[in-house]
Amino acid sequence: MNTLDAIKNRKSIRNFKNEDIPKEIVEDVLNCGRLAPSAKNRQPWYFVILKNSMKDKVADLMIEYTKNNDETEERIKLNAPSTVSSTARVIKQAPVLVLIFKPKNDNWLVGDSLSIGACVENICLRVTDLGLGCLWIRDIVYVSKEVAKMLGHGDLELNCAVALGVPNHNPTQEPKKELKDIIEWY
Numbered sequence: 640m641n642t643l644d645a646i647k648n649r650k651s652i653r654n655f656k657n658e659d660i661p662k663e664i665v666e667d668v669l670n671c672g673r674l675a676p677s678a679k680n681r682q683p684w685y686f687v688i689l690k691n692s693m694k695d696k697v698a699d700l701m702i703e704y705t706k707n708n709d710e711t712e713e714r715i716k717l718n719a720p721s722t723v724s725s726t727a728r729v730i731k732q733a734p735v736l737v738l739i740f741k742p743k744n745d746n747w748l749v750g751d752s753l754s755i756g757a758c759v760e761n762i763c764l765r766v767t768d769l770g771l772g773c774l775w776i777r778d779i780v781y782v783s784k785e786v787a788k789m790l791g792h793g794d795l796e797l798n799c800a801v802a803l804g805v806p807n808h809n810p811t812q813e814p815k816k817e818l819k820d821i822i823e824w825y
C-alpha cells in the first residue's frame with residue numbers, strides 16, 4: 640500500500656478478531672514508530688507489549704477506576720471521560736496492547752508529547768499498510784501510575800497505548816473537516 644492509501648484508509652478499530660499477531664509483525668510495526676522524527680532527536684519512547692492476562696489487568700484497572708466514585712482532586716483535574724470503560728473493553732478484545740512510555744521530564748513535556756504523536760501515527764499507518772487495525776488510546780492515563788507500578792517502571796511516565804489486532808469491522812470514516820475550512824493563504 641502506498642503512503643497516501645495508508646493515510647486515507649487508516650481508521651480507529653474497536654473490534655478485533657480472536658486472532659493473535661505474531662511477534663515479528665508487532666516488532667515490524669514498532670520499528671516504524673521508532674523511525675519517526677522527534678524534537679531534538681530525543682526519541683522519547685519506550686514500548687512495553689502486553690498480551691493475555693497482563694493486558695487484561697490493565698483493562699481491569701481502568702474498569703475499576705470508572706467504578707470509583709471518589710471525586711478526588713486528581714480525578715476532577717483529569718476530567719475522566721465516559722469512554723474509559725468502553726476503551727477498556729477494546730483492550731480486552733485486542734490480542735496486543737502496546738504501552739508507550741516517555742521519560743519523566745516536565746521541561747520536555749510538549750516536545751516529547753509531539754514526538755510521541757509522530758511515533759504513534761507511524762505505527763497506525765504501518766498497521767493499516769499490513770491490513771491490520773489499531774486503536775490509539777489515551778484513556779489509559781487515568782491508571783498510568785498503577786500501570787507503571789505494576790510493571791516496575793516508576794522511572795517512566797505512561798503517555799498512551801495502541802491496541803492492535805485483526806479488524807472485525809470496517810467502520811465508515813469519521814467526519815473530517817474540509818481543507819477549505821482549516822486553511823488560510825496569504
Ligand SMILES: Cc1cc2nc3c(=O)[nH]c(=O)nc-3n(C[C@H](O)[C@H](O)[C@H](O)COP(=O)(O)O)c2cc1C
Nearest residue numbers: 649650651652722726774775776777778779812813
Ligand atoms: C491522542 C489520541 C487519543 C485517543 N484515545 C482514544 C481512547 O482512549 N479511546 C478511544 O476509543 N479512542 C481514542 N482515540 C481515537 C479517536 O477517538 C479517533 O481517532 C477519532 O474519533 C477519529 O476517528 P478515526 O481515528 O477513525 O479517524 C484517540 C485518538 C488520538 C489521536
